[in-house]
Amino acid sequence: MESGPSKVAEIIAGWLVPPACREEILGDMRERYRSGLRYFLEAAHLIPCVIFSRICRTTDAVLALMEVASLYTAFVIVAKYFDPVLILGRSGFARLAIPPVIVLATMSLADAYSVPQRRWPLKPLVAPTLGFAVAYTEQSMYRQWSLPPSVFAWGSGTGLLLVSTLRLEFPSIADQPQAAHAPAFWQKLELVPLSLSPKNVLVPCGILLAVILYLLGR
Amino acid sequence: MLASLGHFEQIILTAILSLRDEAYGVTIHEKAIQLAAPKNISLGAVYVTLDRLEDKGFISSCLSGSTPQRGGRSKRFYRLEALGERALEESAATAKRVWETVAEVWGDFAEGVRRRPKWSPVRPR
Numbered sequence: 001m002e003s004g005p006s007k008v009a010e011i012i013a014g015w016l017v018p019p020a021c022r023e024e025i026l027g028d029m030r031e032r033y034r035s036g037l038r039y040f041l042e043a044a045h046l047i048p049c050v051i052f053s054r055i056c057r058t059t060d061a062v063l064a065l066m067e068v069a070s071l072y073t074a075f076v077i078v079a080k081y082f083d084p085v086l087i088l089g090r091s092g093f094a095r096l097a098i099p100p101v102i103v104l105a106t107m108s109l110a111d112a113y114s115v116p117q118r119r120w121p122l123k124p125l126v127a128p129t130l131g132f133a134v135a136y137t138e139q140s141m142y143r144q145w146s147l148p149p150s151v152f153a154w155g156s157g158t159g160l161l162l163v164s165t166l167r168l169e170f171p172s173i174a175d176q177p178q179a180a181h182a183p184a185f186w187q188k189l190e191l192v193p194l195s196l197s198p199k200n201v202l203v204p205c206g207i208l209l210a211v212i213l214y215l216l217g218r
Numbered sequence: 219m220l221a222s223l224g225h226f227e228q229i230i231l232t233a234i235l236s237l238r239d240e241a242y243g244v245t246i247h248e249k250a251i252q253l254a255a256p257k258n259i260s261l262g263a264v265y266v267t268l269d270r271l272e273d274k275g276f277i278s279s280c281l282s283g284s285t286p287q288r289g290g291r292s293k294r295f296y297r298l299e300a301l302g303e304r305a306l307e308e309s310a311a312t313a314k315r316v317w318e319t320v321a322e323v324w325g326d327f328a329e330g331v332r333r334r335p336k337w338s339p340v341r342p343r
Contacts (some may be wrong), residue, residue, distance in 0.1 A: 024291070025243075027293060028242070028288075030287075049266050
């Protein structure tokens with residue numbers, strides 16, 4: 001009789017492991033199978049590591065910074081026009097930062113789980129749309145931190161437009177063509193790697209601050 | 219100037235080098251455990267390091283070789299690239315120099331006896 005994990009365990013593990021590395025990870029886990037409990041423990045330790053590694057590979061730090069800055073600016077501008085009291089109120093800027101952070105986290109996860117082989121023209125729009133759907137769910141669940149409906153709706157619309165444009169212009173690493181036997185390193189060379197020097201951090205923050213101060217001063 | 223290798227990266231690259239055409243997740247993990255003994259190494263850490271090394275261009279990978287033992291799933295085989303060979307060479311040279319210096323002071327480790335000199339500092343007058 002063939003010894004191996006149960007079908008249900010394998011289906012759950014397969015669902016959790018990102019598709020790009022599913023084949024080899026599930027194969028390795030099956031090869032190392034000793035008992036159901038050990039399989040479960042190994043999966044509980046292995047899968048978070050694999051997801052983390054996949055996020056590191058598919059997320060481009062420069063693009064992520066551009067996306068989050070665009071989203072935050074969109075929400076701040078929309079709040080300035082639709083509900084100026086929100087910006088002046090207590091923790092107004094912090095509340096405006098919640099949807100961009102949620103959208104960015106969801107987009108990173110969506111990129112990690114995207115299948116590199118499947119491509120279609122509107123694929124870059126899937127992750128941002130999913131991100132805003134998750135942000136909307138969060139806003140409906142936690143009312144004390146939620147934004148006014150008009151600010152959220154217009155902010156999401158503007159943010160979606162900006163992020164989608166960015167993604168169509170600079171496709172994420174997961175969506176770029178994968179050459180056979182070519183190390184991923186050479187593909188990443190096309191983009192400028194982010195170094196966390198003071199210049200790289202301070203310049204975007206300075207631009208964002210100037211925009212916010214201008215909006216507040218009007 | 220090559221990027222310097224971490225201790226764990228050295229272990230993984232050495233495992234791939236020694237396994238030659240049989241270097242995939244499970245075998246690399248087993249070899250890494252042997253090399254890092256008595257430390258234990260998790261399979262997750264091996265995958266994270268393999269991905270990082272591939273991104274740095276030190277290794278490359280390809281899918282092939284499914285077996286019934288793996289439920290018909292393929293293995294991802296890893297191969298050392300020229301850049302990885304050079305980085306490992308540099309690390310090995312550094313390790314050799316460290317080894318020679320330590321052996322010079324403490325004596326030969328090969329016999330399993332570590333002759334550590336007594337600590338007797340002489341204060342300058």
